[in-house]
Amino acid sequence: MPKLLLNLRNVPDDEADDVRALLDANAIAHYDTKPSMWGISVGGIWVTDDAAFADARRAMADYQRQRGARAREEYAAAKRAGTAETFSSVLRAEPGRVALIVLAILFLLGLMALPVILLYGQL
Template identity: 65%
Template sequence: MAKLLLNLRNVLEDEAADVRAFLEENAIAFYETRPSRWGISHGGIWVENDADIAEAKRLMAGYQKQRQARVRAEHEQAVRDGTAETFADVVREQPLRVALTLLAIVFLLGLVALPVWLLHH
């Protein structure tokens, strides 16, 4: 019976391509499900054979450790170089999104505080 190896929710395309590549290199049979039309399922990469599941998980663990180390090193280098994205960069690039997010936060805080305010007045 097939087992899910990687849920594709919030997975970057290069990461999914790397997973496909190491499964193919190691001759592990897999198939991929695509995201559903309504966003209920985000798709996944499935290992077909039960006998390959342990090896696929071992390879996946090694890949994730390697990727984590590489991405952290890239981020640390970007911070040292001053090229890492900051909040100010996000505000400059997407001011409407930031403003709407802040308004939503204020609105939700108001909803949380409303019962307390009503009970005291």
């Protein structure tokens, strides 16, 4: 019975391609499911053979360890070079987006505080 190896929700295309290449390199039979038209399911990479699933998980764990180390190195290099994204750089680049997010947070905090305000307003 096929088993889901990787849910493709929020997975960059390069990572999904790397995983497919990894499975091909290890001769592990797999197939992809595509996302649904309405976004209910996002697709995935499935391993067809139960016996090969353990090997696929081990290979995937090694790949994720390597990718994580590479991402940390790239972030550290960007911090040293001064090109890493910070709050102030995002604020300068997209002030409208930051303002909308702050307003949304304040609105949600107000909604959460509303029951308390209404409860103590009746006392």
